[in-house]
Amino acid sequence: MPDRTEIDALIELMAKLPGLGPRSARRAVLHLIRKRALLLQPLADVMGQVATSARECLNCGNVGTADICPICADDARGNGQICVVEDVADLWAMERSGVFKGRYHVLGGTLSALDSIGPEELRIPQLVTRIDAEGVSEVILALNATVDGQTTAHYIADQLETRVTLTSLAQGVPIGGELDYLDDGTITAALNARKRV
Amino acid sequence: MPDRTEIDALIELMAKLPGLGPRSARRAVLHLIRKRALLLQPLADVMGQVATSARECLNCGNVGTADICPICADDARGNGQICVVEDVADLWAMERSGVFKGRYHVLGGTLSALDSIGPEELRIPQLVTRIDAEGVSEVILALNATVDGQTTAHYIADQLETRVTLTSLAQGVPIGGELDYLDDGTITAALNARKRV
Numbered sequence: 212m213p214d215r216t217e218i219d220a221l222i223e224l225m226a227k228l229p230g231l232g233p234r235s236a237r238r239a240v241l242h243l244i245r246k247r248a249l250l251l252q253p254l255a256d257v258m259g260q261v262a263t264s265a266r267e268c269l270n271c272g273n274v275g276t277a278d279i280c281p282i283c284a285d286d287a288r289g290n291g292q293i294c295v296v297e298d299v300a301d302l303w304a305m306e307r308s309g310v311f312k313g314r315y316h317v318l319g320g321t322l323s324a325l326d327s328i329g330p331e332e333l334r335i336p337q338l339v340t341r342i343d344a345e346g347v348s349e350v351i352l353a354l355n356a357t358v359d360g361q362t363t364a365h366y367i368a369d370q371l372e373t374r375v376t377l378t379s380l381a382q383g384v385p386i387g388g389e390l391d392y393l394d395d396g397t398i399t400a401a402l403n404a405r406k407r408v
Numbered sequence: 409m410p411d412r413t414e415i416d417a418l419i420e421l422m423a424k425l426p427g428l429g430p431r432s433a434r435r436a437v438l439h440l441i442r443k444r445a446l447l448l449q450p451l452a453d454v455m456g457q458v459a460t461s462a463r464e465c466l467n468c469g470n471v472g473t474a475d476i477c478p479i480c481a482d483d484a485r486g487n488g489q490i491c492v493v494e495d496v497a498d499l500w501a502m503e504r505s506g507v508f509k510g511r512y513h514v515l516g517g518t519l520s521a522l523d524s525i526g527p528e529e530l531r532i533p534q535l536v537t538r539i540d541a542e543g544v545s546e547v548i549l550a551l552n553a554t555v556d557g558q559t560t561a562h563y564i565a566d567q568l569e570t571r572v573t574l575t576s577l578a579q580g581v582p583i584g585g586e587l588d589y590l591d592d593g594t595i596t597a598a599l600n601a602r603k604r605v
Contacts, residue, residue, distance in 0.1 A: 217461060217473055221454045227447060229439050230432040239425045241496055243455070244462045244471055250424060252459040257418045258440070258452035264414055265441045265448075274441055276414055299438055 218244070270341070272317030272334055274299045282306075288314050291348040293341065295367060297321055297355055305353065313351075316341065321359035322366055335367060342374055352379040356396075415441070467538070469514030469531055471496045479503075485511050488545040490538065492564060494518055494552055502550065510548075513538065518556035519563055532564060539571055549576040553593075 218240065226236035243251040267273070268280035275281065282288055292313030296302050302315045318333040330336065341347060350371055354360035368377050383401035384393065393401075415437065423433035440448040464470070465477035472478065479485055489510030493499050499512045515530040527533065538544060547568055551557040565574050580598040581590065590598075 217454060217457050218471065221451075221458050224447065224451045224454060228436045230428060230436060235427040237500060238497060239427060240458075241471065242426050244458065247459050247462060250421065251455055251462075254418075254421045255452050255455035255459055257414060257421060258448055258455065260414050261418050261437075261441065262444050262449040262452055265444060274415065274438065300435060303434060 270337075271315050272299070272319055273302055273315060282314055288312060289345055291346060292351060293338070293345070293347050293349075294351045294353050295338065296353050297360060297363075301353065301355075311351075313349075314345070318354075318363065321354070321357070321363040323359055330366065330370075333363070335370065338367070339370055342371065347375055349376040349378060352377065354379075356382065467534075468512050469496070469516055470499055470512060479511055485509060486542055488543060489548060490535070490542070490544050490546075491548045491550050492535065493550050494557065494560075498550065498552075508548075510546075511542070515551075515560065518551070518554070518560040520556055527563065527567075530560070532567065535564070536567055539568065544572055546573040546575060549574065551576075553579065 221243075222233070222236050222240045225231055225239055226233045228236075231239060243254070264276040265274060266276070266278065268275055268283055269278050270283040271280060273280040273282060277284070290313050292311075293316050294302075294305060294311055294313060295316045295318065296305065297318050297320060299317055302317055305311050305315070316334065316338045318335070320328055320333055322328060322330070322333065338350075342350075350367070352364045352367060354364045364379065371377060381404065382397065383404055384390065384397065390398065418440075419430070419433050419437045422428055422436055423430045425433075428436060440451070461473040462471060463473070463475065465472055465480055466475050467480040468477060470477040470479060474481070487510050489508075490513050491499075491502060491508055491510060492513045492515065493502065494515050494517060496514055499514055502508050502512070513531065513535050515532070517525055517530055519525060519527070519530065535547075539547075547564070549561045549564060551561045561576065568574060578601065579594065580601055581587065581594065587595065
């Protein structure tokens with residue numbers, strides 16, 4: 212069917228998105244074609260814009276449309292706190308909570324000897340530079356509670372120990388979480404960090 | 409964050425795709441931005457092309473880039489068989505099996521008094537016209553085994569009864585299917601249509 216190649220190409224590309232397989236990509240493309248004017252054309256336009264304008268913040272690694280992201284450009288957020296996260300998705304999750312008023316540093320992954328990802332690949336030197344340049348007093352390590360995440364947290368702690376206050380996110384029972392569904396490690400951590408009521 | 413609006417707009421549009429919610433849309437957009445050159449730009453280009461070129465076949469309702477789809481344009485497929493399906497996705501599923509050599513007729517839904525979808529909305533008059541125009545001898549009803557699907561099948565059967573041979577897909581145990589996971593209706597149908605070994 213030589214005539215269906217554009218649509219086939221679209222299905223093939225859509226199937227490369229995380230969370231979509233060949234089947235759901237076909238379903239998505241049919242949905243897009245049905246909503247040509249309302250969804251497909253706007254999506255094509257916005258994707259084109261983002262493809263040319265999206266870039267990483269040179270300072271913190273956040274994704275945005277400027278060389279310096281709005282958070283780094285905002286003087287009010289230069290309060291001496293830097294929250295270190297693995298990923299832009301983690302930064303967005305922190306921002307949605309709206310509770311953190313400082314700046315971020317996106318590592319872009321975790322240390323991994325197997326994948327030969329060392330400190331240079333993770334912007335750790337840039338983090339060390341920022342400590343002095345931005346007068347940072349506290350570094351909050353908000354890395355995932357995985358083996359690689361904790362290895363990376365320890366490495367960063369070693370680098371910064373003498374220069375700033377180091378903290379990490381509290382571990383415990385999530386709000387609305389049911390004990391029955393929690394893993395043993397979380398329950399252990401929550402019990403060890405128990406507070407007087 | 410006025411600077412992130414293009415990316416926000418992209419996330420919002422992506423979240424409208426079937427199978428994606430706000431969370432997976434954010435994940436998909438970060439993936440797209442990371443693969444700007446390899447995925448985001450090609451996707452934008454192909455979406456733009458499809459948005460302008462995609463159309464429904466005037467004859468059968470299949471989706472393609474021409475007014476008459478390749479299947480309807482192919483003389484070899486005018487073998488007197490028309491397979492009636494609810495949806496383009498169903499047509500594609502039939503085509504993947506590669507076993508059907510005739511043409512299709514896409515209804516675009518099922519009869520539904522509640523949603524006031526009548527025969528005109530479903531190209532049923534066009535189907536009746538095609539019977540004579542294409543010298544059709546057999547109409548295969550490949551509608552879903554839902555109440556609405558079967559109501560629609562009965563309606564079409566009533567319209568065409570005297571003019572063509574009417575058949576429908578066999579019902580039974582799927583290849584590789586385990587009895588334990590099948591619903592009662594399928595088991596009943598498979599038992600009623602049992603064959604001598």
